[in-house]
Amino acid sequence: MVEYAVEVNDLHVWLGERHILQGVTFRCPERTVTAIMGPSGTGKSTVLRAINRLLDLNPEAKVRGRVKIFGVDVYSVEPYVVRRHVGMVFQEPNPFPHISIYDNVALGPKLHGIVRSKKELDELVKWALEKAMLWDEVKNRLYDLPTKLSGGQKQRLSLARALALKPRILLLDEPTANIDPVNAMKIEEAIKSIVREEGITVILVTHMPAQAVRISDFLVFMYKGKVVEQGPTRDVALHPRSELTERFMRGEL
């Protein structure tokens, strides 16, 4: 039996009066990359925020349906427990500007007491920065503020911060949308390597078909709050069954 890392079943989300997600269903097998693709305003990010319960922060949000992570309903446990195991990287690079590069990465592990000594913490920080392909660029200025980093470096720092918690699932919300192509490639490399080497399951929201094809194993195409088509990336990308998917892949949507 295939073990699913994430199962989203008939998920509905309302923000105030607006019905944002209208019965979204998909599954992500463990150790794979699933790309959620679709035009802007389709509700892709909302799916991620329903998975790690960031939607709880919005008093207007109402959620119906089921989201399971390794068989556990995320709405049956405390949200911070979910987020402890489900990392997230946002579209906007968001390292904390007032603490050092080192402390940004170390904050989560310290909060959750997952290291016992300074040495262990140092190793974890190094590991996370290496995985985010940032170590070489910052190893000599770990105690500087992240304010001096470039946009792409900040985004990789955000990735390292998420990885430092050793999450089993990583949610990436258009992580390369606001950064230059070189940094975007580095992030894509990092994503591939963490899935391959660390066995982390990744859900990537993107509006770039090419990126989805490059790094994902499965593709979920969404349009106006609904899943239009899903399946192995090659199948959906090369032989789309829906006209909407085809038009999106051609860049017409």
Added chain:
Amino acid sequence: MLRRLLPEFRSNDDRRFFLLHSPTTLIVLLILLSIITVLMLYSVPVLRKEGLGVFIKNIWRPSDYDPEAEVYGLAAAIYGSVYTGLIAVIVAAPLALASAIVVEELIPRRAKGLVSTLMDLMAATPTIIYGIWGMAYLAPLMHRVLLLLHHHLSWLPFFSEPPTTGYTIGTAGILLGIMATPYAAAVIREAYSMIPTHLREAAYAIGATRFEVVRILVSLIKPSILAGLALAFARAIGETVAVSLVIGNSFNISPSITVPGYTVSSLIASQFANAGLYMYMESALFAGGLVLFIVGLVVNALTIWYMKRWEEAIKRV
């Protein structure tokens, strides 16, 4: 030369608008200039007589007959101002921070407006109201509290002297702290509410509980908290009426908060009416005003400099 200082006008209306409104800015600047000038000029006689000693001696001896026998030293008042200011900051810090967090994080959005309006109302309450409340309620209460503290903790320098009344440095400091709280809270609240959503979400996304998120966000606005407290300090050392009613008006320099004291403002308020009868007293009080002005200026300048530095650092993210 003058032409270069003036803006270029595209029409006569612009020129008239400028000519009509620019004097108002000039008036404000002139007033400030005249304040500095008056403070300095009127301080000259006592500075000539006592030298800088007027700021470090603790003595207040007017003489009805011989002006040369008059001796004035502001040390007790300056000490009292700084000491009560510090107590005020210690009192205001937890109150302001806690109230700002409660308003921003804990209470429902609908109640938020009401509570912050109430806080603003506290700031708008005339200070004399605090003064008479302090006299009627706080001072008697503080007398009992300070007696208790002195009884049990007299080995601490802060409570070493027996309180004879509730009119003490401690009472004044606490009253000032309460009065300054809404100001500090407003600054902290503003900074807290301006924390960008993406940083707030970053804190939640690493699995922080609500309490932990608040801790992270509070550490993010530390400079604003400092600015709020600096404002509280500046308010406290400038406050006059309420303090004169509860501080006991006595020239003491003691670490104990259980004794009566003076602040520069309360000294000026209580002595100015009679100061004209003496040769140098008025000048000594102006010298006190000058000290207040300079301390306020330095505290504000440091705060603005620190905030600017922080804002620039934050902007780069």
